Amino acid sequence: MDYPIWNVAMGGGVLMAWVAITHVIVSHFAIGGGLIIVITETLAVKRSDPELRELARRSSLVLILVSTVFGAISGVGIWVVAGLISPGAISALIHNYVWGWAIEWVFFILEIVAALVYYTTWDKISKGAHLLVGWLYFIGAYFSLVVINGIITFMLTPGGWLESHAFWDGFFNPTYWPSLVLRTGIVVLMAVAFMLWPAFKASPDRRPDLVRYLGWWFLGGVFVSYAGYRWWEAVLPDTVTALFLGEAPTLAGLAATRSFTLWSLTLGLAVTVVALLLAPKLARGLTAILLMVGAFGFFGGYERLREGTRKPFLIHSHLFSNGLLVSQIDEINARGIAAHSGWVAAGDPAPEAFGGRIFVAQCASCHTIDGYQSIREALPTVADMELVAADQPSGMGAVHYREQCSRCHGDIEYQEMAEMMPTLEEIREDPEFIRELNLGMITMTLVELRDMGEEFADFEPGKQFDMRTLDRSYMPPFVGTEEEVEALALYLASLDRGETDVVATGGEK
Amino acid sequence: MNTDLIPALDAAGMPGPPWLFHFLLVFTFFLHLIFMNLTLGGTLMAFVANLRGGGRTADPNAVLAKRLMGVNTYAISLAITTGVAPLLFVQVLYQQYFYSGTILLGWIWFNMLVLLMIGYYAAYLHKKFRGPWLGVSALTFFGIAMTHVAVHLIHVQPEKWARFDANALAVLGDPTYWPRLLHFVLAAITFAALVAAWWAVRRARAGVDVEVNTAIAATAWRWGLWSTVLIMVDGFILLGVLPKPVLLGVMRGGLATLGPLTISILFGVGLLMMLARAKNPVENPGLVSGTLAALTLTIAVMTVTRHQVRVLYLDPFTSQFHPTIVPQWGNFILFALLLVAGLATVFWMIRRVLTSPAEGDEAA
Known part of the structure; x- marks a missing residue:
């Protein structure tokens, strides 16, 4: 509150929402895409399947174009916007978790270098070396999630940190593991939502196979993320769940967001079962759009719920969103x-x-x-x-x-x-x-x-x-x-x- | 010194001794500069070379432009990636000043992200479609350089914040703004030019497109020579227009401040002599490699001087605040170990890739 104020007509919160939403969608795609692409390439090598290989190759172009620059810039963008609209708050987070972010940066370096090498070495190096690069990419990307998840969940449920102010008490807070499971499911949902488009470019006779293949991935992602979501709800303190659960939730808007979140996942599930698994020949652009709506709706809804239940705090019970301790x-x-x-x-x-x-x-x-x-x-x-x-x-x-x-x-x-x-x-x-x-x-x-x-x-x-x-x-x-x-x-x-x-x-x- | 407008220190304290963050800030900023120089200098050079190539694909200038933009495929991403760490550490050390500086710039600072996005995708579109995209990319990267110099000068001068609050663009009138901007831009061009010359010399000596690579090496070498001449002139101007207390601080700082400054000036003179010596760089591969190494070292030393100048600018203010130190040594050691392991993995991966060439069915 003692900083100069950047007064934005549209509202700092709206600007942050735009930057953050685009970043989380792209960054989760970058992680899930890494996993599915490298497994797809592994299968292609084992089965000598050129269409699977092309799916991996085409998807890696999206990965490089979207995640290494857009993901990185929007990630920095969150810091930039937070520094502009809530400097005291982001400063408090950084002063507590600078080493967490520094560790994430190390994984980020591995992720970006591996992504660049992976994309530019198709047709140029041995299959084994290329797969190694793909797996290193995924390890770098996933571990950056493992680290940042600790900081994000700390903000809503600081747990023992409120008393000890110890780094690891806040990092492994009550919602850390459920959230990690939930986001692991989400990264798969995001990846399939993007990878359906390159799959549609396959030859007509193989397209249904590839669509069904991605359908199984999405189905797995739905179950993992649903399990993670329910676990997340179960470990939230009563004081938080009362805001959006029960017969008379304190914040009706958040209760509606919860319904929206779960219905979005249901939509994604239904589209997957019907159009990707049972009748993959029918899958078209509209199918992919519906799947994206379901996947993004679920993810966006969950993020809104997480942010909404934390309100008016940035770090629950410690720091308010306007920078007041x-x-x-x-x-x-x-x-x-x-x-x-x-x-x-x-x-x-x-x-x-x-x-x-x-x-x-x-x-x-x-x-x-x-x-x-x-x-x-x-x-x-x-x-x-x-x-x-x-x-x-x-x-x-x-x-x-x-x-x-x-x-x-x-x-x-x-x-x-x-x-x-x-x-x-x-x-x-x-x-x-x-x-x-x-x-x-x-x-x-x-x-x-x-x-x-x-x-x-x-x-x-x-x-x-x-x-x-x-x-x-x-x-x-x-x-x-x-x-x-x-x-x-x-x-x-x-x-x-x-x-x-x-x-x-x-x-x- | 009136500190009324300076926000309070963060109540959480500093999670390590300040010297550690000073070191990490300087070290990671140096890493960032390597890729930033390739991005900014490479794109500006490529833009001019592309114009001089006049659309003739075999023209050495056109090949040079294409090569520089090929390097940028990696350099832009790596410039962003390596830029994350100094951005993190500057927030730990100078949170009161840095956030205030960025807020006073407001949309201009935010638009740096937009420019970065446009710059990258314009570079990609240039490779696909040609047209005006290279110019767009060069312009946006230059705009980002302008923004960074602006935020730097605002954050180190809290005594002028009230003025910048009324008009942030007043920073363009700061006596050091243009010499400082030029210093960074010229250094970026020199670095990109010497990397291009070094690569062309290697290719020419390996017998690949000898004529074109010899021409590229000579062109890039000339770029390096003339931009170094200009840097030297601009560097002395910059030194001359620094606020008096800052300049006195540098001069009276003993070996700690005069050492790096003297070394970088001597290196600059040495670079000029090396650049002037070779008429045909292909005949002097050792000199080319040595010049590039000397330039890299100069950039490292200048990074130290740049940081010391910031410390001196802010000294009247920072000396009035005494941060609580709450070290997290265990976490720092974990970071350091992971950094070493991570970089080792990256090098191991690149080595494995370079030693696993394959073609046809054997290739991935």
């Missing part, structure tokens, strides 16, 4: 965010402008002004109040009330509220009064968010926090002095007048 809450509440960050302290001292800088430091890593997770849409406005009061056509007042107000006033029915609130005419006559009212509501919410921080600070250190106990479990707390609460409230209330300080809304750089 749980251990900093008391200190910043006492001294103020301006004492903590020179970027907040510097500039126009007027309360609204000051509040704008607080917004940038604390909220902008998740919220944009009008784009993704728009803060303006989340705030009460005079226009909202008019819609509720107007009730035109009849019944719409209740609808607007439910949409705009029930998050904070869930215990008050619409009719009851309608009797308490000013009429439409009164609102139009004195909108400033409504703005004052809204300012009060915003201030109350910020006070609640600040109180939430004290709950985090008071929690027993070394344990994973139970997010079910919080009203706004998806948000980091607000930290700062009472004066800073007021400044931020003034800034947020000013957004209703369309007054957005350029520093805070960020003009994009």
Whole structure:
């Protein structure tokens, strides 16, 4: 929170999602592709089967073009984007796991050199030497997953690390092995999704064989990844599963994501059984597209679930996604965010402008002004109040009330509220009064968010926090002095007048 | 010194002594430079050579361009791969400055990734279709060099962050920006030129396309000579425009800073003498190999000087922060062992490949 802020109109989270999703799909394909390609080549050599050999060869071109550069660049891209949108958070990860990443880099070197050699030595070296290179590629690629899996799973379930801060306690955390099994299945799904295309280029008489061959791989991948997924769910702490499982999950959106994830896998399974195994002659481009939809849907859904259940933390129970450490809450509440960050302290001292800088430091890593997770849409406005009061056509007042107000006033029915609130005419006559009212509501919410921080600070250190106990479990707390609460409230209330300080809304750089 | 805008040190502490990360940063950056030089210098040279070749496939310039872009098939991937490690270690040592510098550049820093992607695929498209793709590739790699110099100069000057926050492009007006950029670009061209000359000399002496390879060697050698002349001139300009405290720091740093600087200047002069000596490099294979080795050594020494200059730029700020050291020796030893084993495996694999040529049905 003490870094300058890169304010992206589309939202830093959206940008990260784009980079991360493309990277994980390509990087998992690079691993699974390595396995299937080298086994395919081994079989081709044993059976003297030129079509199998061509499948391996054609697939290796995709591997080299996609994984060695796109995979590598997008992997670096995750660091680049994380450094831009959550520098404190990525710094904390790197300071704890630099040697893990360094070890992964060693495997990455082996992977990339082997991939380049493998692709460029077809027809040029002996079969034995070529297969050796292929296997070394797979070893390098898979072990890079073995390492990075420890860091990724640590972020959601840090386990004993929360108490000991020891590297291996965090690395072999509760979800490490299930996640490794799950991702091992996923790498196969990704590889088949890509390799079907080169398989379609085989001669018409052999195409069904190759399609069926890949179908068996996909089927195996489905079972391994499903087993890994269920194991992953089973070892998650109750505090996490309660967010998306059970009759009344805390986060309904995540429960829907879980359904989507499993239905996507079912789609992939159905397409495989019908079009790849039972009737491979029917397999066409559409089949491959459906398989990709199923495989990517499952993978994307799982990643969304993993990220969503970790919210609002980057390292669960230790570091929030905006770079705030749980251990900093008391200190910043006492001294103020301006004492903590020179970027907040510097500039126009007027309360609204000051509040704008607080917004940038604390909220902008998740919220944009009008784009993704728009803060303006989340705030009460005079226009909202008019819609509720107007009730035109009849019944719409209740609808607007439910949409705009029930998050904070869930215990008050619409009719009851309608009797308490000013009429439409009164609102139009004195909108400033409504703005004052809204300012009060915003201030109350910020006070609640600040109180939430004290709950985090008071929690027993070394344990994973139970997010079910919080009203706004998806948000980091607000930290700062009472004066800073007021400044931020003034800034947020000013957004209703369309007054957005350029520093805070960020003009994009 | 006002440190208000500098973020706090990471609370997790440094997972090893700073000297270890300084060493790893310099060492891995040197590895990165080898492949980065081939990529950047090779692509720029190939672009010019391709134009001079005028579409005649047998023209030595066209062959040189094709050869340089052939090397780039490997060099681009390896430049990215070897770039990961210094990017990792700089975040451990200079997290407060590096992240701030990149954030102040914002989209420009992010677009470095886009340029890299375009540069690579344009190089691939050039091999397939020719057309304007080589120019696109050269332009994007040059853009990446500009971005890196910009982020470097911003991150080492926290006293100017408020100005860069208002206008990041103000970094282009930094007195050291253009000499520094030119220094890196010219070094990249020299390295790519000498690698091309060395390879052509080997081929010519092996009796392969002697006429073309002799012409390529001579052309590449001239590239190396003239870019080294320019580097020497630019290097002294760069030294002259360094901020006074930094320059004084270099001069007063004793053997630690003056040693590498003096060695690299002497190497530079030596390189010029070696490059000027041979009119026909094919007749002097030993000199060509020696020149390439001397250049590689110069790059290694200059990498040390570059790092020392960064340390001196940041000294007024870093001296006010005292990181907690939380060493993870066991993990470092595991990394070191795996690095040795990994590199040994790579060399063993390449050796096995080179000793297993096959053709026809015997081939993979």
